[in-house]
Amino acid sequence: MSKVTVVGAGNVGATCANVLAFNEVADEVVMLDVKEGVSEGKAMDMMQTAQLLGFDTTLVGCTNDYAQTADSDVVVITSGIPRKPGMTREELIGVNAGIVKSVAENILKYSPNAILVVVSNPMDTMTYLSLKSLGLPKNRIIGMGGALDSSRFKYFLSQALGCNANEVEGFVIGGHGDTTMIPMTRFATYKGMPVANFLSEEKLKEVAAATMVGGATLTKLLGTSAWYAPGAAGAFVVESIIHNQKKMIPCSVFLEGEYGESDICIGVPVILGKNGIEEIVKLELNEEEKAAFAASAKAVHATNAALKEVGAL
Numbered sequence: 234m235s236k237v238t239v240v241g242a243g244n245v246g247a248t249c250a251n252v253l254a255f256n257e258v259a260d261e262v263v264m265l266d267v268k269e270g271v272s273e274g275k276a277m278d279m280m281q282t283a284q285l286l287g288f289d290t291t292l293v294g295c296t297n298d299y300a301q302t303a304d305s306d307v308v309v310i311t312s313g314i315p316r317k318p319g320m321t322r323e324e325l326i327g328v329n330a331g332i333v334k335s336v337a338e339n340i341l342k343y344s345p346n347a348i349l350v351v352v353s354n355p356m357d358t359m360t361y362l363s364l365k366s367l368g369l370p371k372n373r374i375i376g377m378g379g380a381l382d383s384s385r386f387k388y389f390l391s392q393a394l395g396c397n398a399n400e401v402e403g404f405v406i407g408g409h410g411d412t413t414m415i416p417m418t419r420f421a422t423y424k425g426m427p428v429a430n431f432l433s434e435e436k437l438k439e440v441a442a443a444t445m446v447g448g449a450t451l452t453k454l455l456g457t458s459a460w461y462a463p464g465a466a467g468a469f470v471v472e473s474i475i476h477n478q479k480k481m482i483p484c485s486v487f488l489e490g491e492y493g494e495s496d497i498c499i500g501v502p503v504i505l506g507k508n509g510i511e512e513i514v515k516l517e518l519n520e521e522e523k524a525a526f527a528a529s530a531k532a533v534h535a536t537n538a539a540l541k542e543v544g545a546l
């Protein structure tokens with residue numbers, strides 16, 4: 234019997250729960266929100282698609298009732314405010330730090346062995362806050378950002394190549410911010426061959442730039458931050474853990490010397506399985522990539538420093 238809780242039944246959380254149920258990733262999916270009745274309503278609505286879509290997962294909604302989340306294997310934290318057009322993810326820190334910390338503490342009272350997947354922004358900093366304040370082993374705290382950014386990277390590559398995104402491989406490392414993420418163009422492939430065989434250097438730079446502002450572009454169009462791909466990316470991460478798939482997915486994880494960084498949660502490729510982070514994959518970065526990663530880490534460290542200013546750490 235596998236159980237996943239999604240905290241925050243807003244755009245991203247509800248989409249994540251929906252994908253988890255549709256793909257039957259877990260036997261039970263619980264949604265919890267502070268807004269009275271919203272989780273219950275969304276769970277009932279989704280349950281009424283079970284027969285239409287043919288899934289057997291049970292969805293449960295609750296308003297702030299952590300007892301219902303008891304014994305969850307994985308908990309996805311999406312609670313918090315999203316950004317509005319023109320805002321950076323980093324500007325959300327003051328409000329979201331308090332929410333993420335209190336939610337994680339409540340979750341662990343009922344699911345002391347759960348693996349936490351942090352989605353709320355600024356995600357690298359919220360992951361770091363969880364790691365520092367909860368005292369859990371580092372394999373059980375995973376920030377979701379790279380799965381989404383990589384999916385966006387593959388989308389923009391596929392658009393440039395004129396192919397289906399499933400024919401493209403690629404990933405993004407570094408911080409989950411408009412200026413901190415690093416699309417790893419050198420490692421990206423189309424039909425198993427380097428994308429540089431098919432696209433000019435200029436085109437590849439355009440693809441990388443579009444990826445980096447991919448979230449901001451959607452925020453401008455939608456008036457709030459996107460949810461279909463973020464929700465699906467959260468479910469993708471959960472699935473690799475619950476089904477012990479051992480997929481390599483870039484996630485924000487605590488580094489202790491890997492990639493030349495310490496005391497930081499930042500995106501690097503990891504193997505995700507039943508223990509959460511099973512392994513941090515060490516890529517051979519070239520000098521340019523190393524410099525980009527160091528600059529990204531510097532920016533994430535600077536955002537983390539704000540946790541002290543808002544009294545969260």
Ligand SMILES: NC(=O)c1ccc[n+]([C@@H]2O[C@H](COP(=O)([O-])OP(=O)(O)OC[C@H]3O[C@@H](n4cnc5c(N)ncnc54)[C@H](O)[C@@H]3O)[C@@H](O)[C@H]2O)c1
Pocket residue numbers: 240241242243244245246265266267268311312313314315316325329332336351352353354356377378381409457458459460463
């Ligand atoms: N990491 C990523 O890749 C990524 C991608 C997209 C969005 N996000 C972030 O995810 C978060 C959620 O985005 P959204 O678009 O779903 O926002 P949303 O406003 O639609 O949903 C957030 C939900 O959290 C709930 N909430 C607030 N405080 C809570 C608490 N203490 N306990 C339980 N629930 C609480 C709200 O009631 C709301 O329903 C934002 O911080 C956003 O920036 C991250």
